[in-house]
Amino acid sequence: MKEDIINILADATGRDASDFADSSEDLFADGLLDSMATVSVLLALQDQFSIQVPVSEFDRSQWNTVDKMVERVKELQND
């Protein structure tokens, strides 16, 4: 799952997957993710993992690293 999420991030931002190698890095603070890319990530997560992530669920402090994204997606899948 981690790899899938990294691929989604790379797709959404137009960067290399290697930019997301550090899975505890804050994606928003480092400017890797902006609002535009965030929406692409959300939509891709919904499609690939068949989960519902409303925009207002997207509390940045809970989705700001690759590790946390994996965790949140798992949580939402179990809901």
Added chain:
Amino acid sequence: MINWIASLPNFTAYGTPIYFVYLLLAILPLSIGLYFGKRFAWYEALVSFIFIFLMFDGASWQQLISLIVYVIYQTIIVMGYHHYRQSNNSSLIFYLTCAVSILPIVIVKLSPAMVGHNSLLGFLGISYLTFRAVGTVIETRDGMVKQISPWSFIRFMVFMPTITSGPIDRYRRFEKDYQAVPERTAYLKLVNTGIYYLFLGFLYKFIIAYFFGQRFYPYFEKAAMADPSPLSWNLLGVMYMYGMYLFFDFAGYSLFAVAISYFMGVKTPMNFKQPFKSKNIKEFWNRWHISLSFWFRDYIFMRFVFMATKKRWFKNRNVLSSVAYMLNMMLMGFWHGITWYYILYGFLQGLGLVVNDWWLRYKRKHLKGMPHNTFTKWVAIFVTFNFVMFTFLIFSGFLDTYFFGNTH
């Protein structure tokens, strides 16, 4: 009754140093309670009521009535929609609810331009309350606001430290803070930070903003008005003095609101984060009037992009982001008021974001070898600062007087 209310003294929030003495004395019992792990909800309601009353009594008593009617109106909408949402979820009803919720502010903002005088529905802070109410409706639709009572919603809406000018909090965040009394060490840390913010606020609002706004600005204003040429050094002086005044006045006010919230055990979000350090306009909006710009980001920009992407309204991502930036900032411009200078301000901010995005893309594609050092950083800060100052000059409305002789 009305005559009596109209005759009482009025206290603008954080207007004078003595106001702080009264306010701090009044909330001292709350602090003592929080120190011992208790929230005195009834006492807090009483103190809040008295201080809100004092903001709107005297000559502004009509605003007090408007405020009460407005809060009841929004409470009915939010509770009604929350009830509806338990079993239904139609988009049409959602949009209608939002429309009904923003109706009062639309009337208030349109009135001066349409009928030539201010609407009776208006009161100081109506914009900020609208953001809170509409935000709550949106999060209810998303199923994020699960529990809400009229009482908890009203408490959130009229939270006394932030009622007239923000920062704009979110219902879920506020309620979470409110329900949990902080640990003693955490509370003491809040108080500590709050005291620091309070004194920083004094420095900003009562000293620095005073000099920029009351001393320097009038000097340049007079000199600029006396000079018949369309552009002058004095106009540049007006621009910088107004921009600096705007920042220190508003940031100082926001620091007060955050500090008092902290004393009351609520971590109201910060509104400013050293905005003039920004290296581009996008970064600027992450540092300037943050609670407003994040409101627009989360509830307008992201939702629009989300829907447009899902429904494939645009083939090109860059076109979509440009449209979304313009929509976002134009709306913000209109929100400030229906005058040419507010709308132009919104337009320029939108354009700034579009150009900034285009430049970042161009740089990444074609200028891989471009140097990146302290010098380029300062150039970026300089350009951003001056662009922002220019947009503030437009925002100030001074040019309406300067070029067209309209007085405000």
